[in-house]
Amino acid sequence: MRKKINMYASAILFVLVSITSCDKDEEIIPAEFSITDIEKDFGAVEVEQTINYSFKVTNEGGSDLEIDEFVLKGTNAADFSTSAVPKVIKKEESYTFEITFAPLTEGEKKAILEITTNIGKKEVKVTGIAKPKPLPGVDLSETALVFGNVEINQTKDATFTITNSGDADLEITGFEIKGTNAANFSTSATTETLAAGETKTITVVFEPTNVGEKTASLEVTTNAGVKAIALSGKATATPMSVIEFSESPISFGNVEVGEDLSKNIIVSNTGNTDLEITNVNIIGGSSSSSFTVIGGTSSLIRTIAPGDTYTFEVKFTPSSQGFASASIRFFNNSSENEVFLPMNGTGTAPAQPAIAFSETGLNFGDVTVGNSGNDLTFAIQNNGQGNLEVSNIRMSGANANNFTLVNVSAPQTIAPNSFYEVTARFTPQSEGQKQAMIVVESNDPTKPSYAIIISGKGLQAATGNIVNIPDANFKSALVGNSSINTNGDGEIQVSEAQAYTGVIRVDGLSISDVTGLEVFENISQFHAMNNSLTSIDLSQNTAITHLSLKNNNLTSLDLSANTALQTILIQQNSISTIDLTNHSSLVNFQCGGNNISTLVLPTIANGLRTLYLEQNQISTLDVSMYPDLRTLVAYNNNLSSMDISNNSRVISLHLRNNNLTSLNVANGNNVNFIYMIADGNDNLTCIQHDAGFDPLNPPNTQANQWVKPSGASWNTVACQ
Template structure:
């Protein structure tokens, strides 16, 4: 009763205080809730581990802040907890509490801490990533121990290895042999704890007490389950040898009459006693003499221990056409004491060669008199069945023949069936005008004993005078001030200086509009002229260059047909509409982004091609299947309707955004190592084929390995329909 009276008195005083306050027109300032962070990412935590962060709530108002409840909500609420309890926070005071992230399962986690106060509800969003806790992994180097034949009351041992390839200690608690014949297999292995990366070798003994096949299993109990190794063996009563052959009968197939074919044959003793071969001879009909044992039949008289082998050579030398057969008779101490090893083969008529050339002709194009153009090659192919014997290779053609030479070519040559010999030719015009000659290959093909290929080229007028004409002042200044080029330090570039220079010309960003004079530098290795004003360029005489950089100019066309040694081509930000790189087999890096290219002819073969940057052009079709070393393919903002990189097993970067793709196959066996695969903004793309076993939604490295597709497209491990 006294308590109620006190409460009533307090209420009356509160009312009176309120009335007094109202009478004095005093403003009541409410409590103000403030927390130091409303979102917190706990980062990555292993399952069943935990991490905590502190939060602080401050009352920045005038009245008391009453916190009635702290509740964690959301799908992943069970993975988060808090130390917070209801609290009254006075003016200017603070209250600290912790939230703990202790994930129970793997994956991305998110929850909300809802704080109920006298001025409303407040929320704190908490997130984290739960990664799997480390576990040991049991790796056995075998799943079966097969002891083979073991005599009764004898023993045989076999071993296997247990490896902990996981991330935590592996506790081996028991080894137990079970099964029908468990009593005949034993192991002395005991419990043990293997650290990460540790190994244990276990020995199992087979001791059969009766004849017959024996089976059992060895169960290995660990802290991650039970592993089982199958055990089998056979109890035998009497040891005996068993003779087997690596091939029986020995089939030589077709062999030309007068030729010979040898085969290595292995005798194995798969029994459990010494095999004694006591006598050997070759028997059969009239064609048995076509077969022989190299070293003589007596070389096979020997003893072969159990499990051992002996390899000998048998030769088939047919003297006539037709089927031939015979047998090697081996007397021995096995149950089958008189063994006949059959042999057969067919003598065939001698095969004939068939000569062919890989090219119909060689055209060296225009070459300045006294200079040499690009060396060209063709293959002399043998498409027949017999050896092609090339007796002589020469250049003929009258007066023009001396303009062509053969490089590192020699004869005679023997070209095996389905093989070839490469001939390299060089054009060095001695005078102006069209030159024609033939390369004659004399050989033993009865239908084409003198087979020739036509070679052509045109000699251009040589540079006149001693000084190179360089009309662009900026280009000339760059060359004249280069001491490596202008070796006499005068104000001109002599033809001899230009021809002698074999280094790099780099004239980037010099406001050059014309590079006339570059043709005199016939031996330079690189040319770089980025960020200039070039509208055209003639590189027909610069056949030695391997690196070309012409980014950010005003080029509308580019002829690189003479520059087949190029390894790097950079021509971004021009206005080129077509380019032909068909014969550029040395190409490794090609970048032509931000042009207007609709016709792109890539090399027919380029085994070292690693990078293709073709973005922002008008390319409508693209086949890269012939480039085994391609790593990066950037082709966004084009007109492609389909793309297949399944033959490019090294591609790791693919960007095909903003095309018209309706078909995309990226299943190249290397998806797990992709840096990124971007294929969005292709409205007609409904399906993307990727590697089996690879999840593009959860690639190994989510920070770097991005897989982006149109929303309407699906992922598929089989061919899209």
């Protein structure tokens, strides 16, 4: 009604203006409608989505443009809407409004916006395409999970994937396992949102608690529907191993004490899973030590597959007469975690040996002092039923040093009704009746230590009696020494040998035997370097102070009687053991180039100054008790440590190529060192030296050498 009143008022006003204008002869310019678009294509829009477009109406005329109504018409008018409202637009002004495309269904959409104005109706055509709304999709990689056979109370995992095959987010809202055996299956999967194309792996666990076929269903609930996966598996009984033995108990019967009897025993696994033997020991009290497993009980720790076997050897060695028993205890994974295999046997009295001698005694008769009589022999006989085990054959008695055993060795095994011959030699050292015993130690239960008396008489050598010197080169050297051969004949008399107190020097004369030297009881020095000696007896040369045997073929050397020695030179031989325990007068000891592994130095030797021990097999060396030691050379040995901190006079130390891990040379005298060489000890990391001393810049640059392994450091405090 209001619109009509406005229209009437406008008409009246128009008439009045026209009359006035006519009177004034003026022209009235009407309103003019102009819009930015008369057609608009919104393009493709998803269903239930919106898109806006702005339109602008401009009044390009000279009068007001009155817009009375905006109406959407057409088949798809409901898919469009507008924000436009009636409006009066002054000349040269504009009005902007929007049209919204919001499709409700899929397909092509068309409509017309009809605009009613005071200068007529105008139309704007709008079009658009409504495309489908994006939706999520749910694809499962599996329709069923088959777990197969699983032991009860064990677990097995299976996986599947969920893929969002749609265009919108897939919302996974729940996982639920249903069915008769649902309790045997589980999953830790949680709710989740998957973007388009995204995949999620889900794990399902089968953990049966009792035997039988198990089924269930896993339902996956999403915003794209519910999907289900069938679950199945078979719960099987827990496999068991069964341990069995080819013989139980193991009966050894009667076995002589000291003998042994072995048996092979087969251990079998008759179960349906691996037999795990984790530990084995022998138990059974005091007699258990009579039974042993060959290779040790640890050799039985193993895995035996179902149906397989393992053979081992067990031995019965009775240590006393009587019944003995024990058990082998097997710790294993069978139903019986501890299985016992009993063993028994009886120790019986062994067949005993019976020692006897073929002679009641040996009498060498009269022999000149310093000479040897004829060798005498007797047999050690075994008149018993068991083996005679001879552990030692030795001389004993006050005059034992007048007798020697010739080519006799022990231990010896003498079978029943067999014998072993022993040869003895008499070399009297002084006149008078001499007696000793040859003692045989054996396993004869009644005579474990059995002796035969040996005797002889030493006759005083008359003036002119000749010393036996079998080596021609040795004899020639002695005969050619006028200080020894005082009568100038071609022999050495006993009296000449005993009277001589000087030096015997026979170096480099190809001498292989120095028999006869024992008569020179009073010599002060003996030098026999560069010869072919394989043995030497110095037991009668107790006055010697200097001994030189360098570069011979000696394999052993007994110096126990030569405690007056001050200098010992025995380099380049093949000696393995040297005992100098009581050599308190020792000053100079050199034994390089032997095979010495056992070296016993004097317990006290205040005057010891020089030790050359290179190229041996010495592994330990303590020199702390030698205050006057000046030179220590011990390269190419097996020493693991060396400490000379108590040897304040040492000025030369050579320890190259050992196995040193510890070295302390801080003896307060480093500034006077001639050399300190310790390279070739790859495990040595630190060397302790005197405080205030710089081993890199020693004071005597011409003479001093301080050499260490590249990996070792110098330190003035104790190395860690």
